[in-house]
Amino acid sequence: MEKRLFFLINMAQHRMFKFADSRCEDSLGISVTQAAALMFIAKNEGGLQKALSKALGLNNSAVTGLVGRMVKNGLIIRKPCVEDGRASRLFLSDTGKQKLPDIFPLVQAINEKLTEDFTEEEIETVVRFLNKVMKDFD
Secondary structure: OOOOHHHHHHHHHHHHHHHHHHHHHHHHOOOHHHHHHHHHHHHOOOEEHHHHHHHHOOOHHHHHHHHHHHHHOOOEEEEEOOOOOOOEEEEEOHHHHHHHHHHHHHHHHHHHHHHOOOOHHHHHHHHHHHHHHHHHOO
């Protein structure tokens, strides 16, 4: 059994992302990153684009491209920030709002796939480990 944690985490993240992206594209017609952005914007309606960048762990230019595609596809609305003309505030469009309820069953199915065949104690250990990794490497 492979024990190189950095390698395993990297490969696992890559495969999970590919799996989730494929499911999102097939059932919703959007990428998993767009789905994550929709969920974040729904909870932070009118929030700044830079907050989305931080939440998704993407650099500003990647989020600018993501937001541009989402605006073009009618998923979100971008408005200039009144306080800072260089910043943008993000809002869900009607189309984005319509897709939102279909994202949650996908997320639940992926979480169920991740946790099947594990005890609650084992899952708690994995959760503790992953939270420690995120804290230690922030």
